[in-house]
Amino acid sequence: MYREDANRAWSYSGSKIKIAPDSATTVNDLHYEDFSDPGNAAAGVWSRHPGTAATDLIRFNKARMDTFDAATRRMVAAHELGHALGLCHKSGSGRNAVQSVMWPEAARYPDAPTDVDKANHRRLWG
Incomplete structure (x- = not known):
C-alpha cells in the first residue's frame, strides 16, 4: 500500500521517473518492507x-504508519x-x-513532490 502511494507521487505528469516492477529481466534496485516497532519514532x-x-x-514502521491519516x-x-x-x-522557516x-517532519510537508522537488530531481538526473 505505502509503496503504491510513493510510486504514484513520483510518477507525476511529465516525470521521467518510470518505476517498473521487478521481473526476471530487471534488476531489483529498490526494495520495500514493513516492520512494526512501537518504540521507534x-x-x-x-x-x-x-x-x-x-x-x-525503504522500510515502513506499521506501528507508526497505522496511526496516521491517509495524507500523512x-x-x-x-x-x-x-x-x-x-x-x-x-x-x-518564515517566508x-x-x-x-x-521536509524532515511528516506533519510539515505535502503528500506529493512540489515544483521545488521536481526541479531538484531534474538537476540530479536531467
Missing part, C-alpha cells in the same frame, strides 16, 4: 546499500522514495521556507 526509513547492483531499502501516510511514502531518488532533507515533500 520513525514512520519510514530509507537506507542505501552501496556496491555493484546495490539495492536501496502518503507524505511519508513520497518522502522516503524521494531519498531513494537522491534528494536530501529541505528546511527553512524563506521551502515547500517540499523532503
Whole structure:
C-alpha cells in the first residue's frame, strides 16, 4: 500500500521517473518492507546499500504508519522514495521556507513532490 502511494507521487505528469516492477529481466534496485516497532519514532526509513547492483531499502514502521491519516501516510511514502531518488532533507522557516515533500517532519510537508522537488530531481538526473 505505502509503496503504491510513493510510486504514484513520483510518477507525476511529465516525470521521467518510470518505476517498473521487478521481473526476471530487471534488476531489483529498490526494495520495500514493513516492520512494526512501537518504540521507534520513525514512520519510514530509507537506507542505501552501496556496491555493484546495490539495492536501496525503504522500510515502513506499521506501528507508526497505522496511526496516521491517509495524507500523512502518503507524505511519508513520497518522502522516503524521494531519498531513494537522491534528494536530501529541505528546511527553512518564515517566508524563506521551502515547500517540499523532503521536509524532515511528516506533519510539515505535502503528500506529493512540489515544483521545488521536481526541479531538484531534474538537476540530479536531467
